[in-house]
Amino acid sequence: MxxxxxxxxxxxxxxxxxxxCCRLPEPLLEAMRRSSRQEASPTGQDILKQLLLNADIAAKEDCPxxxxxxxxxxxxxxxxxxxxxxxxxxxxxxxxxxxxxxxxxxxxxxxxxxxxxxxxxxxxxxxxxxxxxxxxxxxxxxxxxxGAGSENKGRLFMLVPADGIEGVKNAVLEAVRQAGASPCPPMVIGVGIGGNMETACLCAKRACARDVDSRNPDPRYAELEDELLELVNGLGTGPQGLGGTTTAFKVNIEFCATHIASLPVAVNINCNAARHAEIVL
Ligand code: SF4
Known part of the structure; x- marks a missing residue:
């Protein structure tokens, strides 16, 4: 012991x-830099640059x-x-x-x-x-x-197996579409698939707290992460909901075992301030 x-x-x-609270993870900052170059909307580009400036000031001055x-x-x-x-x-x-x-x-x-x-x-x-x-x-x-702006937009969909992959995609898109500008996009979206009502939500939260440069180790789910990101960015919500091609930086999926008759899907939305820090003791 x-x-x-x-x-x-x-x-x-x-x-x-x-x-x-004061220093955003480097992979998230890198995603912001990349998006500020790739974003189609000039307003969106400007917002992404302001987010980077804000993150820089926060880190230098130790303020949230x-x-x-x-x-x-x-x-x-x-x-x-x-x-x-x-x-x-x-x-x-x-x-x-x-x-x-x-x-x-x-x-x-x-x-x-x-x-x-x-x-x-x-x-x-x-x-x-x-x-x-x-x-x-x-x-x-x-x-x-x-924060509550993004947490309040989380959704749980108790799908059935017949809903399949299309059902999962529709659930994620519905959650993001309805969230609109409230979660301060660009978002980081955590999707929990499987389990039961409570474990699907916990999977989604764990997915939300993953770094944006991580991928699900199962290539099928990693591919679905990429596909969902493309679909979400096709919605046109854009930075701060003012239109554009960067609605989300990343979609992360976590899955777990489930009932033969269930396909729970939880969507936990994080905002542009997708914060986390870790330590091993
Ligand atoms: S950036 Fe995130 S934590 Fe801050 S107000 Fe927006 S949703 Fe809330």
Whole structure:
């Protein structure tokens, strides 16, 4: 067994919070640069250049890329040979979120209860925490802050096998078309196929948090990612919804086993500020 302390996890999560909100991943910046050269609309080109300038200023001045620093979504892969000392893992993650969002002057966007009081928790906790137990003696943490403008446009389609690949394509296009300008395009689109109602959504979220230069390891799904990107960019929504050929930077797909009579498809849309940061402890 390998010991990893509460304090180590808390400090890592605090650092990831600031890093994710203030510095966009390099593959995303590269996609923005490429798109700014390839975008057909002059307005779209201008918007992409402004997004790059904004990202540059945010990184240099350690300020958030966007004012909506989101709910803190944390993916934690915990090795089975890890022994966490000094407190509970979930408490350490939340202590890190509180420290990072407070110390980093990041907006606190979390309300404790959704319907009546909607009182802000004041420190952006609790994190949305997804834990997997994996082999080994390490902890892999990926923090992907998610703003509401894009999250609110997520969709779940409970298709049946007869809907097939065309059904999946139609579902993704319907979600993107209806999202319009709300998720601040160009988007990064996560598609979860299979599982049941909740795992399809989790697959889509994991897909959304992948880098834009990644591909599904199964060549059939990688090809579908490319095809969907082309279809989505053919919708003409364009940067910030003002028209153009860059509606999305990337479509990422994750899939999992499903019922013989089901074909769930979840679409989780991320915005141009498709933020994430990771660390291995
Ligand atoms: S959708 Fe993204 S870029 Fe737009 S306001 Fe929300 S977090 Fe910011």
């Amino acid at each position: 390998r010991d990893i302390s509460f304090d180590t996890i808390r400090d890592a999560v605090a650092e990831l919070s600031v890093q994710a 890329v966007c004012q909506d620093t989101g709910l803190a979504v944390v993916f934690a892969d915990i090795g089975q040979e890890v022994h966490i000392t000094g407190g509970l893992f979930e408490d350490a993650v939340n202590a890190g979120i509180a420290r990072g969002y407070t110390g980093g002057f990041l907006r606190k966007s979390s309300v404790a209860e959704p319907l009546f009081e909607r009182k802000n928790t004041g420190d952006n906790t609790p994190a949305i925490l997804h834990i997997r137990l994996v082999p080994g003696d390490r902890i892999h943490l990926r923090l992907a802050p998610k």
